[in-house]
Amino acid sequence: MAVVAAGLMIGPWGKSKSSPSTSEFMEHFWEYLVYVPNALIFLMVGLQIDLDRICDEYPPIHDRVREIDRERLKENETGTGIG
Secondary structure, three states, rough: HHHHHHHHHHHHHHHHHHOOOHHHHHHHHHHHHHHHHHHHHHHHHHOOHHHHHHHHHHHHHHHHHHHHHHHHHHHHHHHOOOO
8 A cells, every 4th residue: 555655646756757758658658568468368258258158058149159150151152251
């Protein structure tokens, strides 16, 4: 708690002492530093989801997934799909 309080007190003072280019660099640096773990967490959560279990427990989802698969297969066979 003391470190957080000190950071809140000293933070604005340090920002006023740095040049605009340094402030801009630090802003981009911290944005990127937040983006990377956020992307990794999103990826790890996505890998933990068991789609088979979800489809078994919620039949409407299973039916819709099957319908989308059939549509994609039909598009690929007729050549009307993207890619």
